[in-house]
Amino acid sequence: MTGEASYQRYHSADDNESSSPQNDDVPVQKFNSLKLQVNRKSRNPDDYSTFGHFESDGTKEVTWVDGRLPCVGVRTKYQLTANELRRRVAAPEYMNLSTIYCFLRKTKTKKSIEAMKTMLIEHRIQLSEYRQREINRFSGFLEDDATGLAVDLRMLHRKYFDGQPLAQQMVFNLLVKGYTPVQCHLMLKKTSAVLQQIVDSLGTRQPAVANRNEVLKTNDCDLPYHIFNLYTHGFGHANSIDHYKEQLAINKKAELLAISLIRDNLMPPIELWKDGEKPFSLLSDHEAQNMIAVQCFRVLKKLSKASRTMELHRFTFSDPGLKIISMLSTINNELSS
Numbered sequence: 001m002t003g004e005a006s007y008q009r010y011h012s013a014d015d016n017e018s019s020s021p022q023n024d025d026v027p028v029q030k031f032n033s034l035k036l037q038v039n040r041k042s043r044n045p046d047d048y049s050t051f052g053h054f055e056s057d058g059t060k061e062v063t064w065v066d067g068r069l070p071c072v073g074v075r076t077k078y079q080l081t082a083n084e085l086r087r088r089v090a091a092p093e094y095m096n097l098s099t100i101y102c103f104l105r106k107t108k109t110k111k112s113i114e115a116m117k118t119m120l121i122e123h124r125i126q127l128s129e130y131r132q133r134e135i136n137r138f139s140g141f142l143e144d145d146a147t148g149l150a151v152d153l154r155m156l157h158r159k160y161f162d163g164q165p166l167a168q169q170m171v172f173n174l175l176v177k178g179y180t181p182v183q184c185h186l187m188l189k190k191t192s193a194v195l196q197q198i199v200d201s202l203g204t205r206q207p208a209v210a211n212r213n214e215v216l217k218t219n220d221c222d223l224p225y226h227i228f229n230l231y232t233h234g235f236g237h238a239n240s241i242d243h244y245k246e247q248l249a250i251n252k253k254a255e256l257l258a259i260s261l262i263r264d265n266l267m268p269p270i271e272l273w274k275d276g277e278k279p280f281s282l283l284s285d286h287e288a289q290n291m292i293a294v295q296c297f298r299v300l301k302k303l304s305k306a307s308r309t310m311e312l313h314r315f316t317f318s319d320p321g322l323k324i325i326s327m328l329s330t331i332n333n334e335l336s337s
Helices: 003-015 082-089 097-103 110-122 143-160 164-176 181-203 222-232 235-262 285-309 320-336
Strands: 028-031 034-037 061-066 077-081
Touching: 061 082, 077 082, 077 143, 082 097, 097 110, 143 235, 164 181, 164 235, 181 235, 222 235
Parallel strands: none
Antiparallel strands: 028 034, 061 077
């Protein structure tokens, strides 16, 4: 059998998908010359050929593909494995031949078409007759590209996002609601336990991505999580773990603040007043005192300068402006004492 004839045997449905009418609600998927009815929103494991399925040649290199998200000035190429390509042509994305050309960054020349057909036959990769494909923004990413994006996001978040103010705000909100420091600590400790359980649960899973085999937990979450990672090409798993880990770290900081309050230590000010900025409603008493003192100093300095350049008798303490100055000075003295 020639390569062209063999290709037609496996992929004639994709090349002639417009010639045979199909019901969009119940598409037909062709594997090993058998036609299976597949529901588009099905949660039946049999409708997902990649779920819990391993091929002996799954880690074998198919080709090298340029990354979609290279760093500026750097050309990144990733290895595409046979299993990753199988995940793209199966449910739920159902990539056809035209979509695969875009996915592999290939042009539709005669030479590339023949090379593509030979590659699919060699690795026994069969395209689907399914016509309504679930394509999203992750569909153009290789799995190494998607997981690399999650790693960079994690690094930038840890480097530039300080969770301490958020932890302080969590404790402050509980105190405003009337909870005691002991109650705050108990609530935060229980929240940390729940978050830790989620992190541990996600950590024991491993979606099939790049050269990694799928690790399941044999429960009802296996299939939905498998589908979620097929849609996100592995980004969803890595980013979910990072999200809950960062939330857990913030909650742990809030726990320490609650313990500090139990030991009669003062909580640091939630917001620091900066010169020239409008104060916020959550400004602490200490920072409010500093703000008033600076404003009083400015007003008194201007008044002193005016008294040297203008006649002092023009300013009387009946002036509303000087009454305000006198009031601010009194408040500052009371706060200082």
